[in-house]
Amino acid sequence: MTTISDDVTAPNDEENVDVSRQWTYKIRARLVHALPPDRLIPDRQPSYLSSWIYIFGALTIAALGVVILSGTILSLEGPQWWHTSSIGLFVNSMHLWSVELFFFFMVIHLWGKFFMAAWRGNRQLTWITGVVTFAISIGAGFTGYVSQTNFDSQWIATQAKDGINSTGAGAYFNVLNFGQMLMWHIVLLPAGVVLLTGLHILLVRRRGIVPPFAPDDVGIKSSDSKEVAS
Amino acid sequence: MSVETKNDRRFNPDRDVRPWKGGYSPYDIAKELTICFVVVLLLVLGLSVVFSSPDDKAITVQKWSNASQVDFVQTAITELNGTSASAQYGPPYNNVSGVSQKIGPISLESFAGVRIPVNPPQDFVLGPLSTVTGVPALTAALDEFKAATPEQQTAWEDAYVKAVANATQVGNTLVVPVGPYGPVGVMMRQLALMGRSGALDTSLINQDHFYGTDYTKSLLFVADGQYFANVGAANHLSGDQWGMMNEAGNFPGQPWLWLYTFWYQVPPFTTAWSANADVLIWALMMVLTLILILVPFIPGLRSIPRWSRIYRLIWRDYYKGRVS
Secondary structure: OOOOOOOOOOOOHHHHOOOOOOHHHHHHHHHHHHOOHHHHOOOEEEOOOOOHHHHHHHHHHHHHHHHHHHHHHHHHHOOOHHHHOHHHHHHHHHHHHHHHHHHHHHHHHHHHHHHOOOOOOOOHHHHHHHHHHHHHHHHHHHHHHOOOOOHHHHHHHHHHHHHHHHOOHHHOOOOOOHHHHHHHHHHHHHHHHHHHHHHHHHHHHHHOOOOOOOHHHHOOEOOOHHHEOO | OOOEOHHHOOOOOOOOEOOEOOOEEEOOHHHHHHHHHHHHHHHHHHHHHHHOOOOOOOOOHHHHHHHOHHHHHHHHHHHHOOOOOOOOOOOOOOOOOOOOOOEOOEOHHHHHOOOOOOOHHHHHHHHHHHOOOOOHHHHHHHHHHHHOOHHHHHHHHHHHHHHHOOOEEEOOEEEOOOOOOOOHHHHHHHHHHHHHHOHHHHHHHOOOOOOOOOOHHHHHHHHHOHHHHHHHHHOOOOHHHOHHHOOOOOOOOOHHHHHHHHHOOOOOOOOOOHHHHHHHHHHHHHHHHHHHHOHHHOOOHHHHHHHHOHHHHHOHHHHOOOEO
């Protein structure tokens, strides 16, 4: 039988246990140290962040959101719905155009970051996760095109099979198998894109936005370049 | 000097940065993301209303065999005699020596082997025909064909190939010149009937089961026909027309595949290396992708941004008032 003390203020031995050796405690401590709330969701940014190019990262995330939203609606009704329903066709159109915008914004974001040399200052992994996300997105887009169940999907699949088969990968990734391609398109590759995008954003928050080349390092005479150490 | 470098190694402007000691400005990330989402959503809605999306119906065997009975039987006989593109494909569909693409002496598709077995004579012709019941002439033809020696089968098939080259379609009737093709004529005519009725579509997808999501055999068969290629060419989708990155109609398709498709348009992939173009282009794209991933570590490449001076445009506010 369990007894409960009447004295609620009595010391509880369990509260005095040292939890600093817990995995949970250590993981939380490391996460908070790496990304304190004001760094994770900052309300200030360095003053050099004043170019339209910076908006394309946010636009890419926004387009990804619309891609997922429209894809989720399509998945509710199944892969054939959009052939027979005007609403389905419209949602499919939203899916198509959000994908086009997603890639458009992402490519501009990528080249913008390239010309900023955004990998500087220990930000190589941020660059790598971005490029790999781009590559996986191409796979996600491709599997979508071959899952349309119309002439385009027939044509693209039969054209693409030769390239993929020539690498040996076609033995495991059969572009003519609609069921397999649909699963890759709606589960595996989106999961990869979303997870890597999340990691990419966390790395951006962790390392911060790359600063400009210091004027002294690129041969620019600066009367007021005290902003950077030299 | 304070710099963000590891182990006090020599400062490299293409790899390292100096700590930011300038000012900070208020920046509402949540508001920015929300506005971006609304703007993109409105853009997507507008594009969807104005342009919609392409949806040309799939080409079924039924559609193909009704539209062009001659092309259908001309293709079907190549499936039976093993000379079609699918029958001569090699891995991963079947074992055909000497057709695998190679990088130097290495054939990656041969390493992977035959994992998706496709046997066109059996899967596209004999198997579907064997499901037909109540047609004594077909049963007799199949029995005669299966009982014959391989040499006899080949002789019948060769004779049918010659005859069907001059076949015509009169109305809905296929007219094949008479020839010494034995039971093959009945078999092909019955297969065409299966095709026109839609029974062959079902047979190709559901060979072993009720449900079907694997269209490998259907697509290989349809793609072997000239009719399918003609529809693709009419829609400007052939390989030499930038192929699979396009869609039917005036839609953007997959423009992000432009570099991959580009290589298929230029020498040496269209000339000396054409026999192994697929695997060589894939290898090239993998190398280029790896280079893009590793740009931060490649001297010279990682200096391009600094040399290009495009950063001065991006950070023009920051560099304002400074001179080179």
